[in-house]
Amino acid sequence: MSGPPVDALADLPGVGAWQWVPGPQRPTLLVAPTPPGTDGRTKAGAEQAVVDEVTAASAAGDAAVADADLSSLPQLSRLMDEVALLAMARVLHRARLFRDGARHDTGQVLDLLRVAPRHAWIVRRWLSTLVTEERLRYDRSSGHYHELVVPDRVGYARARRELDEARRGLGYPPSMTRFFVATAERLPALLRDEAGVQELLFPDGSTDTAEGNYRDNLPSRWVNHAAAALVGGRTHGSAGPLRILEVGAGIGATTRPVLDALAGTELDYLFTDVSRFFLTSARTLLGDRPGLRFGLFDINVLPVGPENTPGSRDVILAANVLHNARHIGRALAALRELLAPDGLLVLVESCREHYQALTSMYLLMSPSAEEQRWFTDVRSGQDRVFLSPAEWVDQLDAAGFDPLPVLPGNNHPLADAGQRVIVGRVRPGVGRPDPVLVEAALTARLPPSARPERIHAVDRVMSAPNTVSMGVPR
Incomplete structure (x- = not known):
């Protein structure tokens, strides 16, 4: 269902505001009291x-x-970020983008890299990140990117050596260096969905690299x-x-x-x-x-x-x-x-967004190829997780x-x-609407195919982009 039956949501029992959230099959309805409940907050x-x-x-x-010596963490994190920035620029340069004064908009970059649609958000993040780091220029009037700072071959090799130093200082196992290097080398294929990060993160079914990322x-x-x-x-x-x-x-x-x-x-x-x-x-x-x-x-x-x-x-x-x-x-x-x-x-x-994740773990977070929507909350349309x-x-x-x-x-x-x-x-102790009463009211007003899959009572509904319909009963 693309949107809520607004008239049917008017004057629901105890409901001061509602939010109609798209789901993989049928929507969910969030209902909140009016005024928003506050009486139960921590005393x-x-x-x-x-x-x-x-x-x-x-x-x-x-x-x-x-x-551990925690004072060195910012410097070590920056070393890892630097390798990621060079990897991003390297992919763009090897695809012959921005050479000889060439200018490209986002769509052209995605086309020339042949990026799978579900990973397009990652490349958009690359472009904005490179601009922020002054490795790429952006012309707002034309929407074109230009003047990529080309990674130096010697500098990239040095940064990769420093990556292992940063890895040790941050407490990652050696398998994490291999993982980061492997993803950096395969980025074009990963972006085209010709290879998967899972095989690199869990080589031969081993969880050692994942443990380094989430535990060690x-x-x-x-x-x-x-x-x-x-x-x-x-x-x-x-x-x-x-x-x-x-x-x-x-x-x-x-x-x-x-x-x-x-x-x-x-x-x-x-x-x-x-x-x-x-x-x-x-x-x-x-x-x-x-x-x-x-x-x-x-x-x-x-x-x-x-x-x-x-x-x-x-x-x-x-x-x-x-x-x-x-x-x-x-x-x-x-x-x-x-x-x-x-x-x-x-x-x-x-x-916090880490640049290293933009060249590795973020590829695991892209929507599936079958998903018609991705995030439908405050992150909608923002290319962030x-x-x-x-x-x-x-x-x-x-x-x-x-x-x-x-x-x-x-x-x-x-x-x-x-x-x-x-x-x-x-x-x-908050006087939230009763989902049972709300469901009974909707049952009398809507056919089964138009009803939400579930009704959840909340203290208040959050503002959201247009992917989520919201309302206050008349």
């Missing part, structure tokens, strides 16, 4: 408990990297242990096991410190991912832990089934996955419904969470690395 009496939680988590992160380096080590401390300090009111759902668990980079932090705690831990590949690997690495189970979960598909009933989880953990949600607000609303009152959502997210810390806090607040301070704090040496822990506690 002053709970502030000390929050400070204690955050302090303990930050201390756990610091302990995990206590043997210093920023990942810090956030994984800080997240583990937050989950490990979690208490719940029921007499049964602590019920945890991990979404997009992948190679288990965050799972392992979380399980260590919960040693001796009775668990019902559901480890999930969208891919059976990771479930098979995880069963080998983690399968003997009591209370640990495995299953499939796709953040872009509405959760159903006995494992995903409302209020069935005390903690939801999602490390480096929620940015893949096509609509963050819809995904957060769905996860909040799975949480018990006072439940905790713990996210690990990258909040990641949200800022402030945007994440705003999204949590709108979905019905009380956000905790983002970790590491802005003054921490690892803050500029971009990996952050973002946490929200389910906000109780």
Whole structure:
């Protein structure tokens, strides 16, 4: 369905505003009260408990990297960025773009490189990044790029040697250097979808390189242990096991410190991912832990089934996955419904764009060739994947969470690395619309084919581009 039946959404019970979110099959409807609910926000009496939680988590992160010199991280990150910038310029130059004073607009660049449509956003990011770094000029009046700074062959070789120095300093294993070099050499084929990053990231089915990216380096080590401390300090009111759902668990980079932090705690831990590949690997690495189970979960598909009933989880953990949600607000609303009152959502997210990712990992984040839409939230049409810390806090607040301070704090040496822990506690006591009553009203007004697949109540709807229809009832 391309848009909502606006008349049918007028005067819905308890609804002050709505948002009609496109989905892979049928839309989802987000409904919010009027005025936006605020009465459940964290009270002053709970502030000390929050400070204690955050302090303990930050201390756990610091302990995990206590043997490292963090003062050199900005310089090392810049070395990695420099290799990526040279790789971008090298691809453009080898395609004979911008030679002899030639000028090209974005469409011409994409055509000459024969970029697969789903990867076009990456090349657009290359062009804007090279302009920002003064490696390429852009004429706003004509829309043409020109005067590429051609990478020097000797300089590129030197930068590749320095890449290994940066890799060691940041705590990546040697396989990461091989991965970055391999993707840089194959960029033209990768952009044309004649080769895949997966084969380079998981050579012969090995997860060593992925572990270097998500577990072993210093920023990942810090956030994984800080997240583990937050989950490990979690208490719940029921007499049964602590019920945890991990979404997009992948190679288990965050799972392992979380399980260590919960040693001796009775668990019902559901480890999930969208891919059976990771479930098979995880069963080998983690399968003997009591209370640990495995299953499939796709953040872009509405959760159903006995494992995903409302209020069935005390903690939801999602490390480096929620940015893949096509609509963050819809995904957060769905996860909040799975949480018990006072439940905790713990996210690990990258909040900064790294140039190195633009020549490697970002190729994994492009939409599938079959997708008619990509992001339908605040990122729509912006050629970006990641949200800022402030945007994440705003999204949590709108979905019905009380956000905790983002970790590491802005003054921490690892803050500029971009990996952050973002946490929200389910906000109780807000007079949200009742989805059951809203659904009953729509059933009386619309045929089955025109109804939303799911209705989620939120505290407020977020402004969004035209890909998402919004409204306030008359």
